[in-house]
Amino acid sequence: MSTVKKLMTGLERKYRVATVLAPVTIMGEVFLEVLIPLIMARIIDVGIPNHDAKYVTLVGLLMIGASLLSLSCGVVSGCLAATASQGFSHNLRRRLFSKVQDFSFFNVDKFSTASLVTRLTTDVTNAQNTYAMIIRMCFRAPFMFISAIVMAVYMNARLSLIFLVAIPCVAIPAALIMTKAHPRFEAMMKKFDKLNASVQENLIGIRAVKAFVREDHESEKFRQAADDVRSAQVKAEKLVILNMPILMLVMYMSIIVMMWFGGNQIIAGDMQTGELISFITYLTQILSSLMMISMIFVMLVISRASIQRICEVLDEPLDLTDSGDSALKPSDGSVVFKNVSFSYDKRMETAVLRDVSLSIKSGQVVGIIGGTGSSKTTLVSMIPRLYDVLSGSVEVGGHDVRDYGLKPLREDVAMVLQKNVLFSGTIRENLRWGDVNASDAEIEAACRAACAHDFIMSFPEGYDTELGQGGVNVSGGQKQRLCIARALLKKPKIIIFDDSTSAVDTATDAKIREALRTSLPETTKIIIAQRIASVKDADVIFVMDEGRVVDSGTHDQLIETSAIYREVYESQLKGSGDMDRPESD
Ligand SMILES: Nc1ncnc2c1ncn2[C@@H]1O[C@H](COP(=O)(O)OP(=O)(O)O)[C@@H](O)[C@H]1O
Numbered sequence: 001m002s003t004v005k006k007l008m009t010g011l012e013r014k015y016r017v018a019t020v021l022a023p024v025t026i027m028g029e030v031f032l033e034v035l036i037p038l039i040m041a042r043i044i045d046v047g048i049p050n051h052d053a054k055y056v057t058l059v060g061l062l063m064i065g066a067s068l069l070s071l072s073c074g075v076v077s078g079c080l081a082a083t084a085s086q087g088f089s090h091n092l093r094r095r096l097f098s099k100v101q102d103f104s105f106f107n108v109d110k111f112s113t114a115s116l117v118t119r120l121t122t123d124v125t126n127a128q129n130t131y132a133m134i135i136r137m138c139f140r141a142p143f144m145f146i147s148a149i150v151m152a153v154y155m156n157a158r159l160s161l162i163f164l165v166a167i168p169c170v171a172i173p174a175a176l177i178m179t180k181a182h183p184r185f186e187a188m189m190k191k192f193d194k195l196n197a198s199v200q201e202n203l204i205g206i207r208a209v210k211a212f213v214r215e216d217h218e219s220e221k222f223r224q225a226a227d228d229v230r231s232a233q234v235k236a237e238k239l240v241i242l243n244m245p246i247l248m249l250v251m252y253m254s255i256i257v258m259m260w261f262g263g264n265q266i267i268a269g270d271m272q273t274g275e276l277i278s279f280i281t282y283l284t285q286i287l288s289s290l291m292m293i294s295m296i297f298v299m300l301v302i303s304r305a306s307i308q309r310i311c312e313v314l315d316e317p318l319d320l321t322d323s324g325d326s327a328l329k330p331s332d333g334s335v336v337f338k339n340v341s342f343s344y345d346k347r348m349e350t351a352v353l354r355d356v357s358l359s360i361k362s363g364q365v366v367g368i369i370g371g372t373g374s375s376k377t378t379l380v381s382m383i384p385r386l387y388d389v390l391s392g393s394v395e396v397g398g399h400d401v402r403d404y405g406l407k408p409l410r411e412d413v414a415m416v417l418q419k420n421v422l423f424s425g426t427i428r429e430n431l432r433w434g435d436v437n438a439s440d441a442e443i444e445a446a447c448r449a450a451c452a453h454d455f456i457m458s459f460p461e462g463y464d465t466e467l468g469q470g471g472v473n474v475s476g477g478q479k480q481r482l483c484i485a486r487a488l489l490k491k492p493k494i495i496i497f498d499d500s501t502s503a504v505d506t507a508t509d510a511k512i513r514e515a516l517r518t519s520l521p522e523t524t525k526i527i528i529a530q531r532i533a534s535v536k537d538a539d540v541i542f543v544m545d546e547g548r549v550v551d552s553g554t555h556d557q558l559i560e561t562s563a564i565y566r567e568v569y570e571s572q573l574k575g576s577g578d579m580d581r582p583e584s585d
Pocket residue numbers: 109344352370371372373374375376377378379
């Protein structure tokens with residue numbers, strides 16, 4: 001029950017009304033459907049033997065009227081159910097999407113992007129179909145079942161005894177089949193997840209796939225995933241389709257038995273022909289509504305897995321609680337790490353940051369240098385609170401980051417990510433992510449500082465150039481420069497560049513650095529870099545190795561005191577080395 005409530009939360013009133021009205025109209029439809037055989041029996045048993053043409057016409061018209069009315073009830077209930085279920089899935093999708101927007105990176109990693117996509121699409125569609133079916137069938141089937149039995153017993157109680165055998169003959173196998181099918185459908189949904197993951201990974205990495213001529217391998221991987229889905233589906237459906245032949249068998253057997261006993265009753269004068277015909281109609285109505293009930297269970301089984309997966313997203317506790325003071329703003333750009341440890345799976349044994357303590361004064365230019373995998377990105381992710389520390393604390397502007405609301409904190413801490421993402425829209429629109437009210441002059445100034453102005457102007461449309469999805473139509477280096485400009489426009493108190501100029505040539509890199517020195521002079525600038533040249537002039541440089549800050553100081557101090565730093569510096573002077581020390585050392 002709580003699941004139903006959870007799924008229905010936020011459903012608009014008009015959809016709730018449609019949800020309630022649909023079963024009402026369905027009851028009307030069923031009532032008429034059950035009434036029609038009774039009317040028909042009157043024609044056969046009264047009208048025809050008496051050769052009463054007027055009676056036959058009158059009752060016949062009544063029958064047509066009842067059918068038309070039943071038809072309109074059916075149409076109206078169909079429309080209502082469709083409206084209600086569309087509203088239901090629309091509401092559910094919106095809620096899921098907004099929940100996912102609140103997810104931290106930890107939450108997203110936990111589900112995987114592919115699985116979230118399936119949950120918001122296929123799973124919601126399953127739930128929607130179930131919803132439509134429940135409001136139609138869940139009332140239709142039991143109501144029809146009961147009223148047809150009532151009518152049949154009313155007509156001929158003795159002959160109705162056949163139902164005592166026929167109903168269990170259909171119901172018991174159906175129940176058994178359903179219980180066995182459930183786990184199989186659950187397994188099928190898992191395979192679907194894998195299929196989606198395969199498609200998604202391939203499409204995100206399509207350039208790499210082509211560059212390495214891995215199409216065949218990828219096709220094979222996809223085929224495997226698709227095969228798995230197919231066989232899981234066949235395995236589940238194989239059971240469910242047994243239902244239909246069983247129903248048919250029981251139905252025809254019952255009809256034969258009914259003909260036999262009913263025929264004898266007619267000969268003995270205890271029953272009339274029309275009654276027997278109507279009786280058979282009731283039998284089909286009773287058994288097919290039983291079948292409908294079992295189909296409802298199939299749908300429930302299929303959608304139970306989906307609904308569970310939807311609820312998992314709705315129930316997922318947000319990893320980063322935004323419980324800080326939304327009015328509190330960082331007073332300056334100082335950063336202090338106090339004994340910070342962090343792990344991506346929240347276990348101390350797998351910590352990728354170990355007992356890091358450091359202090360950055362507001363307005364300083366800070367360099368961070370270290371080999372790939374030395375946790376540079378992880379370290380700076382703690383500052384805008386993309387992840388929460390496992391132990392210790394991170395302070396920005398004199399307060400623990402957890403004391404701020406996420407919005408004010410992230411407004412003042414801009415991060416140019418290692419993997420930059422632009423969105424479809426014009427360049428100008430993308431830059432305005434930094435500041436929606438930025439004037440054209442401000443935008444241009446930021447782009448000049450990021451060395452992006454010239455290449456933007458080289459496009460025929462200039463700042464109004466449309467970017468493709470993810471910014472496909474600009475080069476890696478251009479994308480990086482746009483992202484830098486976007487971050488500069490935010491005028492944050494702290495700006496973090498995570499290897500943001502890796503795809504830019506050395507000369508441009510130097511120009512950007514020069515421009516950064518003069519723009520936003522109050523802002524703390526944290527620069528992660530592979531090239532020592534990029535951080536050489538920093539006020540302080542931190543050297544990272546295996547999740548620890550191993551050395552710190554200015555360039556000149558580090559040349560004196562840090563073996564790692566000196567080694568990298570010398571290898572880069574020779575023009576070949578980078579932060580990854582050769583294995584042979
Ligand atoms: N989202 C993630 N989930 C789990 N482990 C991660 C994640 N991101 C990074 N790591 C791990 O954390 C360590 C540090 O990674 P990272 O901070 O990206 O290093 P760097 O930026 O210095 O190259 C690596 O061992 C990496 O495997």
